[in-house]
Amino acid sequence: MTASSYLASVRACYDAVAVDCARLLGTDLAGKPLDRAMLGAFAECVRGERGGPGRAVADLGCGPGRVTAHLDALGVRTFGVDLSPAMVAVARRAYPGLRFEVGSMAALDVADGVLGGVLAWYSTGHTPPSELPRVFGEFARVLAPGGHVLVAFEAGDERVRLDHAYGHPVDLDVYRTPPDRIAALLAGAGLAEAARLVREPTPHEASQQAFLLARKG
Incomplete structure (x- = not known):
């Protein structure tokens, strides 16, 4: 699958599920x-x-904006970016005081070195492994020195094909990735691991969940 085709597939799927994703x-x-x-x-x-x-x-791949709003409530000036126009529309309706934009985490409309942090909350899981170095390089590009990135993802080592999500038929890949591999890719982009957490799945999750915090030197 080419970079453009996987992005088109992800956009179409999340446009279809946006309202129900926000609700659920x-x-x-x-x-x-x-x-x-x-x-x-x-x-x-x-x-x-x-x-x-x-x-x-x-907040890259912000979806319906709930985590963007959570960070804002913690005193961090946060804006959301999502590939899906429908998701951005849902987020803007739910949180009219926050900023949400349509865009791709692989090609951000953000100047070099200006952000204090980048959050990828389960938003890299549809990215083919071969594309992750480019995505993490983009994270590093927009971060200021000393800035932090937090990546949340499903831990494992497999590709899972989804045909149903949030009550809708979809056609989407999810890539479960070992935390050590994500840490190595972040390091390759100049983002040094600061901490990690791997927790067991809840009854509604199918795999361990991982969280990696890294810092740009």
Whole structure:
């Protein structure tokens, strides 16, 4: 699958499920204390860097905006970017005081070295492994020195084909990835691992869930 074809497939799938995704995921963070802890640590790291409180954080693959809003509530100036126009429309309706844009995490409309943080909350899981170095290189490009990135993803070592999601038929790949591999790819982009968490799945999850926090030197 080419880069353009996988992006078109992801966009089409999430356009189709946007409204129901927002409805079904709306309060999921409430029951996940470890996930919230990693978001809290990320927010504190961003605020603690020199110039951090004034630098924005990009929530890439923001979906319906719930995590963008969570970070904003933690005192981090956050904006969302998503490939799906329908997802961006849902996020703008739900959080009219926040900024949401249509865009690709592989080619961000952001200047070099201006962001205090980058969040990829389960948003790299549809990216073919061969494309991840380019995506993580883009994360590094837009981060200021000392900025942080937090990547949340399904741990494992397999490709899973989804034919149904959020009550809709879809045609989508999910790539489960070993945390060591994600850490190595981040390091290759100049983003040094600072911390990681791997937790067991909830009853509604099919694999371990991993969270990697890294810093640009």
